[in-house]
Amino acid sequence: MLRVENLHVHYGGIHALKGISLEVPEGKIITLIGANGAGKSTTLRTICGLVEKSDGKIFYRERDISSLDTRERTMEGLVMVPEGRRIFPNLTVYENLQLGSFMRTDEAGINKDLQWVYELFPILEERREQKAGTLSGGEQQMLAVGRALMSRPKLLLMDEPSLGLAPLLVKEIFEIIEEIKNQGTTILLIEQNAYAALNIADYAYVLETGKISMKGPGRDLLNNDEVRKAYLGG
């Protein structure tokens, strides 16, 4: 569904990505793990067009999308859940979700998806008239995911959905990510919480200072000694 070939990104003089290639097949969860500054977020932001690449190719559904801007990529179903719960704090939960469907015009489908999001996250329905900024951290993350789902993504790019959440909530979020996959959405997940991510991933890539150092099925990497030492605490 998504294929990245030899991707290079520079921030001024800093060579942030040094030739990354990865593949996201349809209907799978692919995860990208790595330490701070390895280039995980940069990869994601480049894929959805927020950062400009200096070299390499990005194919989405067998088509080079380099010439499309973020908005056009969103229209094609390539949707990102940005890092750090970038919700709209002064708008209500309901308005936030409505904005997720900004690009869509099919009223019936929007309402159906809204019901689905409320099913996935019952707390959001309870708080629908509340300003999003007054939600707890976990609820805000749920809202960010819910909002992305409202645009009916084909490929969902998630940047650290577990960042700053309580362990119990992390578990819940990952369960929901699996549920979203089961509903037919492909997911590219970026995580520092390597253990949780590898557990649900069909395939995983390990990123180290701008390069892919290891790859393999999630379970395999989970049992890999090097990965255990570097990311799972021995």
Place this chain on the structure above:
Amino acid sequence: MTRKKEQLLSFVALIVLAILTYLAQNYLDNYKLRILNLGAIYATLGVSLNLIFGFTGQFSLGHAGFMAIGAYTTALLIMPPMYKEMTFIIEPLIWPLNVLQLPFIVALLLGGLFAAILAILIGLPVLRLKGDYLGIATLGFAEIVRVIANNIPQVTNGALGLKGIPQYTNLWWTMGFAVLTVFIVKRLISSSYGRALMAIRENEIAAEAIGVNLTYHKVMSFTISAFFAGIGGGLLASLLTTIDPRAFMFIMTFNVLIVVVIGGLGSITGTVIAAFLFNFCLEYLRPIEEGFSLGPLSIPEVPGLRMVTFSLLLLVVILFKQNGLMGEIEFTWKGFFRFLSRFKANRPMKGEGM
């Protein structure tokens, strides 16, 4: 309450406003009329600034520039050719402006349109900037407009300014455009465009991630804002009957900014209230300057004390109501009746107490 009933109420309110406007226009003296006119013009200007600053979150300080364009366009188009000849004594006015004379409404709309076109040209490059940087860039634009106006005497009569502009502006015009501005901005805000604008204000990256076209929406908001700023400038020119470049210094933008901030960023209701309050206060604080006595304390005549008092009032408002008088709250009929019913519920209790 049904939508239909609310629309009916709004219609009735509009008629009441029209009757009040009629009474004011015919029975109030010129001094009071001038204050009301200024209030209504400031409401137009404030609501338009609120669209770009309050709702879209783009810190624009270019309002005086757009006003100047609207004011000069309108003035030059409504002045009779004979007046123009008398006014432009240093360098004659260029053709075809020197023979052109258009109806007031056409001139006003052209003034707004001209400001809007400039807003598109300026907005496309400048709206890429964020926060304070955008503020400085738009401020620079307003200053450029003023300096240019100062230096092309064959169009603007330079620093001498334009005099003898026919006074077409009356309360009907000012109130009419204030209502129109409120109506259009309100409709815009409640539409999906409005939601996109607020999404941009809240978080640009998230807005882009859900597919909002940042450039398009920002420039659109900026352009509509500039259009009404131009109209406000035109109304002001025809109210004062004389304009010169100094009238459109930074302080002009600043006055409108005060109105918006005091009223509440993101509240049309607040802006309208603040617009009238601002002009009432400036005028009715005048007695303070004439000297007065507070018990044993007597204060002599001090010119300028009015502005000191006014600044203190502003400080008090900002200290105690950080989000402005109305915050982000809007007037709705539902809220209005809830407010009234609170009084009704209180009354019998008072009766019991007595």
